[in-house]
Amino acid sequence: MQRFASTVLLPFVMLFFASAAAAQPVPKVARIGMLCAPKCDTVYNAAFFDELRKLGWVEGANLVVERKDPDSRLDQLPALAADLVQSKPDLIVAVASQAAFAAKKATSNIPIVILYVVDPVDLGFAASLAKPGGNMTGVTGLVPGDFIGKMLDVLRRGLPQVKRVALIINPLNATHRRLYPETTIPAAKLGFEIDLHQVSESEGVPAAVAAAKARGAEALYIFGDVLFSFPPNRVPDLAMHAGLPSMGLEVAFAKSGGLIAYGPDFFHLTRRGAHYVDRILKGANPADLPIEQPTKFLTVINLKTAKSLGLEIPASLAATADEVIE
Numbered sequence: 001m002q003r004f005a006s007t008v009l010l011p012f013v014m015l016f017f018a019s020a021a022a023a024q025p026v027p028k029v030a031r032i033g034m035l036c037a038p039k040c041d042t043v044y045n046a047a048f049f050d051e052l053r054k055l056g057w058v059e060g061a062n063l064v065v066e067r068k069d070p071d072s073r074l075d076q077l078p079a080l081a082a083d084l085v086q087s088k089p090d091l092i093v094a095v096a097s098q099a100a101f102a103a104k105k106a107t108s109n110i111p112i113v114i115l116y117v118v119d120p121v122d123l124g125f126a127a128s129l130a131k132p133g134g135n136m137t138g139v140t141g142l143v144p145g146d147f148i149g150k151m152l153d154v155l156r157r158g159l160p161q162v163k164r165v166a167l168i169i170n171p172l173n174a175t176h177r178r179l180y181p182e183t184t185i186p187a188a189k190l191g192f193e194i195d196l197h198q199v200s201e202s203e204g205v206p207a208a209v210a211a212a213k214a215r216g217a218e219a220l221y222i223f224g225d226v227l228f229s230f231p232p233n234r235v236p237d238l239a240m241h242a243g244l245p246s247m248g249l250e251v252a253f254a255k256s257g258g259l260i261a262y263g264p265d266f267f268h269l270t271r272r273g274a275h276y277v278d279r280i281l282k283g284a285n286p287a288d289l290p291i292e293q294p295t296k297f298l299t300v301i302n303l304k305t306a307k308s309l310g311l312e313i314p315a316s317l318a319a320t321a322d323e324v325i326e
Contacts, residue, residue, distance in 0.1 A: 029062050030281045032091050033084035036069040037077060037098040038226045043252075044270045045095070048115075051274035057281070072202060074098050074226070081106035091280050093273070094138075096226055097175055100125060104136060111286045113276045114138035116269065118175040120291055129291045137286040138276050139269045140293055141224070148179060149186035151221075154262045154299055155247050156190045157317045159219055164193045166212030166244070168205070168222045171198045176223050202227045206238055213242040224249035224263065232256040236305070245309055254300035254325060259309070264294035298322045 034040055049059060057063045068084055070076035081102040084092055091111040094100040100114045104125060114120060118141045126132035129140075155165070167183065169176040180196070187194050195217055197208040205228060212220055220239050222228050228235055229250065236257035239246035245259040254261035272292055280286055299317075302325040306313050318324050 029064060030057065031064045031066070031087075031089045032093060032277065032281075033087065033089040034065060034067045034093045035077065035081055035084060035095065035099040035103055036067070037074055037096040038070060038072055038230055040067040040069045040095070044115075044266055047267050047270045048093075048274050051271040052277060055274060055278040057278065072227075072230075077102035078105060085110060091277065093277065094136075097123065097173065098226065100136070108135055110135065111280045112136040112138075113273060113280065113286070114140075114291075115273045116141040116266065118142055119178060122178060123174055126291055129293065131288065132291055133287050135286055137289040137291055139273045140291055141264055141266075141269070142294055148182040149189075150297070151247075151262050152183070152186045152190050152192060154260065154317070155219065155221065156192070158247075158260050158301070158313055159245060159311070160314065162218040162245075163191060164195060164217050165219045165221055166195045166197055166209075166215070166217035168197045168199055168208050168212070168220070168228070170200055170223070170225045170227055172200045173223075173225050176225065179223065199227070205235065209235070209238040209242050209244070213244060217244060220244045220246040222246070222248050229253075240305065240308065243309065245306075245311060251298055251300050251323070254302045254305075254323075257302065257305055259302055259305045259311070261298070261300040263297060265296040265298050268296055269294055301325065 059065050066084060066087055066089065068080040070080060077098055085106045089110065091113060092103050093113045094103040095115045097117050100117050103112050112135055114125060114136055115138055117125060120126045120140055121128060125136045126134065169180055183194055195212060195215055197212055199205055199208045222235050232252040233256035236246055236253060240257055247260040248258050249263035250266060251261050276289060279289065299321045300323045301313055301318055301321045303313060304325060
C-alpha cells in the first residue's frame, strides 16, 4: 500500500515543484555605467567590484558594466557621460569630481553614485549630506573643515625643522580652490610658510617641482588630483630628484616613493560605495540615502625615502603610523 501511494503521488510532487520553479521570477540583470577620471582600471575599482560580488552582483552573470574613461583627456568626460546616458543604464558610478560634474550635467533622472568627491554639497551635487535630495549620492573623499590642519600637523611632526612648504594645486579643480584658503591659519600656527604653485595640466608638474626647489622650498605637498596621481610614482620621483621630502593624500603616494601619505582610507570608501549601488539596484531612492564621509584616515611613512633624503623621521610619528615602509 505504501509503495502504491508513493508511486501515485510522485508525479504530482514533481509536477508541483516544476510549476513552482516555473513561477519564480527570472533574476534581473542590472546594467550600470561607470564614468572614471582618468581611468577605470585601478586597484580601487577592483576593490569596488570585489565588494559588489560579495553583495551578489557578478559581472557577466547578473551585472553588465559599461566603462567610460578619458585617460588623460578630461575634456572628453561630457561626451562620454552623454554616451552612457544614451545607453540607459540603471545607474551611473562617477569616480572623482570631474566625472561627477559631467554625469550631473548629462542626466537628472538616472541615479548617480559618486566616489571620492570632496565636499559634494558645496559643489552642488547634493542639498545636504544627510538628505541629498536629487539623483546623486555616494561617498565623499572628505568634507573640508579640519582635514588640512590635521594634514599639516602630520607634516610638522614628520619634518620638525621645515619652514617653507611648496603646495601644488590644480586651479581648475573646484575642490582645490575650496581647500587652499583653509591652509592659511593652520600653516601659520604650525610655523609653515606656504609657497603656492598652480598647475592645470599634467605636463606642467615637472616645471612646478623644479620651480618650488628654486624658490627655496624645503618640502612639497601636492593636493589629490587625477592630473597628479597617475602614475602614482610620478610626483614622488620628481620630488626625490629635486631633493624634496614630499607628502600626498593616498597610500599609493608613499608606497611609490613619497615620504608621507595622509588621507582617507580609500579602499574602505570604495567598498562602501558598492553598497550604495546595491541598495539603489534593489529599489532605494538616491535622494534619501545620506552621503557617507570617511571615518578612518591613514598615515604611511616611507623610511627608505627618508634615508635616501638624509632625514630621520621622529620615532613618535613612526610609532603612530598605520604603515611604515622600511
